[in-house]
Amino acid sequence: MSTGTTPAGSGPETAQGLLLGPLLRHVDQTTASIWVETAMACTVEVRSGADAWRAATFGAHGHHYALVEVSGLAPGSVRPYAVHLDGDPVWPLDDGFPDSMIATLDPARKPRLAFGSCRTSVPHDESGNRTHGVDAMRAYALSMASPGHGRWPDLALFLGDQVYADSTSLEMQEFIRRRRNIKEAPGAELKDFEEYAHLYRLAWSDPANRWLLATLPSAMIFDDHDIRDDWNSSLDWKHHVQKTSWWHERIVAGLGSYWIYQHLGNLSPDQREEDPLWRRIAAHTGPGELDLTADLDEFAARVDAEPESHSWSYCRDWDDVRLIVVDSRAARTLEPDRRALLEPAELAWLDERMRGGFRHLLIGTSLPFLLPMGLHHVESWDEAISGRSRRGPKAWLGERLRRTFDLEHWAAFQRSFQEVARFATEVADGRRGPAPQSVTFLSGDVHFSYVAEVEREGGSRILQAVASPIRNPLPRFLRYFAAALALGPAVPFGAWMARRAHVPNPPFGWNLIHGPWFDNNLAILEDTGDGLALSWLTGEIENGDHMHPRLDIVEAATLRARGDRIRSEEA
Template sequence: MSTGTTPAGSGPETAQGLLLGPMLRHVDDTSASIWVETATACTVEVRSGPDAWRAATFAAHGHHYALVEVSGLTAGSVRPYAVYLDGVPAWPLEDGFPDSMIATLDPSRKPRLAFGSCRTSVPHDESGNRTHGVDAMRAYALSMAAPGHGSWPDLVLFLGDQVYADSTSSEMQAFIRKRRNIKEEPGAELKDYEEYAHLYRLAWSDPANRWLLSTLSSAMIFDDHDIRDDWNSSISWKRDMQKTNWWHERIVSGLGSYWIYQHLGNLAPKERAADPLWRRILAHEGPGELDLTADLDEFAGRVDAAPESYRWSYCRDWDAVRLIVVDSRAARKLEPGQRALLDPAELAWLDERMRGGFRHLLIGTSLPFLLPMGLHHVESWDEVLSSGKRGRPRAWLGERLRRAVDLEHWAAFQRSFQDVARLATEVADGKRGPAPQTVTFLSGDVHFSYVSEVARKNGSRILQAVCSPIRNPLPRFLRYFAAALAFGPAVPFGAWMARTAHVPNPPFRWNGIKGPWFDNNLAILEDTGEGLEFSWLTGVVRDGDHLHPRLDTVEVATLQSRRE
């Protein structure tokens, strides 16, 4: 079987007018959502056997999109599908990959999901693999396309930095140079919606990854590089951005394109039906295609100015497993005296959903909730230093450190860390319904992977599992620095600094039980019924064949439920 030998970077196959997708997004036991970008306005039709579902495209900034809601399916069914544009077949391509499938959830089957973060879009040839390593997602796609592959996950959860708006590849920069003077601000970073649209095409058009995303349901949440490094790390950072002549267009374009390319497919049909932009799309009766540009830009500008006016977080239940995906970037309070990673409305939403009664409670957050202990102490100390409580010179130093080494995770927002730690502990202690086997945070961002556990004698296990990066490894010298900061001398020194700054003690202690490792990885989580099993998978080039890497296992962690 051919496995997509088209060189990445040579331009995506248009597939008879299908520019991007199809992407299988939200799937439950009876419905599925399929997203596409097309070259022109048209009617998009998804066909599976004798059944067909249709949607008209809508436009934004000269691009055309559709999300087809496939309904009336049978739980636990697996059906091949095809995509037609105005009655003309556009998918599947004859490229050697298997048919794309819709696999609905089976309530009798224990959930299995893949997760990871941080994936750069550079070619998959020898040069790209030398600088960025093998794309773990692509290696996984090739493995799953081969005969005799293993069990499919129910979902792949992307925990941020699917696109890098502030650190662009040579291919992206070539596109920018054709449009504007790259020496003028914002330089090689993205400027507007058109550039975001091209960046998404680079990220999702490689044949292997494109096929994977057409047949494996995906859920997503942003992190800083989807917009810009250190996005909303502090009020000082935000004010510096607002002084520029390009930031407003950047944030409006970034949030608007995120709603279309990532967020829209996250939503269940009932949630989507309540979304104001989607309702605008459904209400359009023609003539012609709806142009959503003005509504989209107004929406993005408003939710940036008033984050509490819209929620990017969402929640999914699989029978005995709940997944809560938390926005840890846009829903922040940065004003002095109110600093919080979750604003009051977002915290209240999370509070309502942090409940027992499930076998496992999973919390997806791009930023690790439980950093390695040394790094946690350093970040909590830096938050106090940057606040100005110890004088302006130290505040200046704290802010410089925060931006230089990314000291802006949950630990750097102590109010929110303490709030969520309390919620997690109450669930684990059975104070919010029957205690689950685990309360598990799933995260990315830090460019190394690990598993940590809260030290507890009774109740549920509280775990942190990190998979980062999918494709963007730290340079080797930075790996040693990160390891030292997180696990080495920083542990006792960071604890001492936190005490001197009068940082409240964490409500519990935690320890690393696996890791760290720094490979490009995609993680697989499986509910075994007796606990959770994690596997971290990486791509390895054999015999110089860079376009067809093999899949290897980096680490396995089996975490059985605690016996009372």
């Protein structure tokens, strides 16, 4: 196997033409999508053996991008690939990593995926590890690149906060200072597309993480910090931020850059053909590079003003495992009399896809559907006292608590919670087709990890698995607060508060069956045929070598089908 040596004939200038990527994105049995950002307008070519696939770049805000559609692959095949720009080789690099591979899905093999959320982009040296902990994604990449790692995942699912637009690193702030007065609004937060482009480069250019993203297919969905903390938490929050001088440019840049850097690669070739912006790119025949800036900005502004005009959610099937990834952030209805986490068209989309007939139904949502029970009750109580019909000190207090403690998960949108709980129960009871072994929500956001299970006597298991953070640990005092809400007297007290506010009872009860724990981690989920095997992995510094952390297991659990008991093992 190659050590990642740059092909003969390429020099530093040629290699610099590839600013970011390649990222291996949507992969199925016969196709793969490879995304790049380049330094100039060019033709991007992906080569594998005697085969080659090409795409011209398109421009946005002075940057250049391409997504190359690789087709005609054999199911279950594994092929190394290289990237050329205008005929010059730029990938792989001479950095000691193995060749990047395209591994197509094998219908005979049960799926395996990595998932997690919340990853800050700070250096991986002693200082960065002291303040933010070891990057679990990077530790996994280093292990994956070494001999004897074992089977690679079929997909890496990143469930929000891939970048932090509102809490920037010193490196990002240095870039901001070179462009504008950082003491003027929005200060050290991001302002425009150029700053988003630099933030993504900081997040994805570390050699180990870059190799992982070039080698593992990835799927992504945003959460609040990709735009701003508490994004769309309430109508009051939205009115407040819309009064600022900088918000419109920020939201347009955030959604536009998300479409390019994250969303485009989530889609299959058929799904991309339904996207108006992609059709504009595909239809362009020149001369010159297509400048998508005006169309992209118009699209982002419209989607912010009319969330129902576009869906960021998507669905993938692996033979008899279905993964539904739901936008629980931009698709909200915030008017108090219609308040919902999913606007009607988005809810109908989810309703249509939550069906039986699969061995496992996985629902990826950045926000945990099943919070620890005490926290669930507190959030439902807070929504009830914050309603516009409840004016006065209670409503004021509810809104302040909501923003201060991020009380804006599914529990704080009771209408949506009750509806999706009904969907899940009907699937698990076999009322939407043959019942699967499990209905499992995969989430992040809360900066601690756990497994919860709905209390049921029969039918499929309904589970919640959380992996958070990849790299952004909670301060120690907040860990005690989170643990208190997950366990002990907070549960009955929260239930009493919710009843006092006339919150409807949840349609079922649930318990934490594993956790919580607070390590930086990346979770691995594998279909074993008779259940789901999960493990949470973290990086550990050994002998003071901060650049080469060891991969350790934080926790492991086997979630067996048909009501068998959980078997858990601590590393």
